[in-house]
Amino acid sequence: MNFLTIFARNLKQGPQTEAFPLGPAFTPERLRGRIEFNADHCEGCRICERVCPANAIRFAKTPDGMTFDCWHNTCVFCGNCEFYCPTDAIHQTNDWDLSHVNADKFDMVEHGLIPNQKCVECGATALNTAPVIKNAKPPLSAEEYTELRARCPKCRAKYLKNRKVPA
Amino acid sequence: MGLIPDFKKIATRSPWIYRINAGSCNGCDVEMATTALIPRYDIERLGCQYCGSPKHADIVLISGPLTVRVKDAVLRMYEEIPDPKVTVAVGVCPISGGIFRESYAVLAPIDQYIPIDVNVPGCPPRPQAIIAGVAKAIEIWRERL
Structure with missing residues (x-):
């Protein structure tokens, strides 16, 4: 009578085939x-x-x-x-x-x-890349970030060096 | 005379698939076998079936970057497939060479030697992606028939 259990289970579960391309495909999140x-x-x-x-x-x-x-x-x-x-x-x-x-x-x-962008400080043409601020302490505020981003690499280094660090 | 359109309607339902390994690492071949052979990604719902002889084939799936050594065999096999045929390049290797690009032993991209219709990039592509590529190939094949 085992085949009857399998038959009933298959009726309940339905086919194991994926619906794609007739329906949406299962896609893992990652x-x-x-x-x-x-x-x-x-x-x-x-x-x-x-x-x-x-x-x-x-x-x-x-x-x-x-x-x-x-x-x-x-x-x-x-x-x-x-x-x-x-x-x-x-x-x-x-x-x-x-x-x-x-x-x-x-x-x-x-x-x-x-x-490309023009540096707001020295006027040199430089790439508008995201500045490297991983090691900046304390972390930059949003206004400081936009100010820093508008500068060329040399002026960025100067800006970070002369930044006033609250004691 | 009325028989020919009827016959066309029946014949366009089931293209037969043939696989050519042009020096592939076997990753894409495993995915293609998976696509066809296990019930989870049942490609026979689209009317497709794998066949063992190039003379019966309608859609060709080519994997691998076409190595120098295998080139003559691949071209000979490709010519044995009757027209109209649709060619699907599976994996990045036949499309651009992938990580084997610019090697002295590899003649990729394969469309310098064989007319390719559909590309399925991936290393290897997902079975679902191969099914999507085959579905595109079937549409092209129906237009050609």
Whole structure:
């Protein structure tokens, strides 16, 4: 009579087959998928370009600033870039559906631009990167952060050095 | 004369799938076997079935970066598949070379030698991603038939 129990159980549980592509697919929260880049948080250290085993990430200097490109067709989803990024500018989403027709092959790229800016203090042209403030004590306030960000690297160092530290 | 459209309607329901390993590391092949063979990702719902001979195939799944040594065999096998055929590149290796790119032993990207229709990037891609790619390939195949 064992087969009757199995039959009843199968009727109750339904099929084990995933609904995809006829329905939504189960996606784990922390699945390592497509790369996402946030230029606002980027420090411009280019460590992601260096640690990428497949050379999917490229930085290039252009007249507008520094561009970031991640080619999804070369990326192997290893997560090195996210692991080494000091400012969480690069993230792996859990988006896995990257299949595309061959005509779109060269559109599968994550673009980002770190624009140029004029330093408010000395007027030099420099990249508008996120400042390195990990070791700044006490932590910077929001106004200090915007002031620091508007400067070139040399003036940033001067600003941090001359910052008044409350006793 | 009325038979041919009817026959077309029946025939377009079930493309047969053939797999070519062009020097793959076996990761993508495991995923493709998973996609077909276990009930969880049942690809036969789309009417697809794996076949053992290239002469029966309609959709070709190619994995691997096309190594120099395997190139002639792959091209010969590809020519044996009857037209109209749809080619799906599975994994980053056939699309761009992936981590093997710029190696002396690898001829990637594969679309220099074989016309590719659908790309499924990933290292390896998820079974669901392969199913999505196959679904795109079936649409292309129906247009060609």
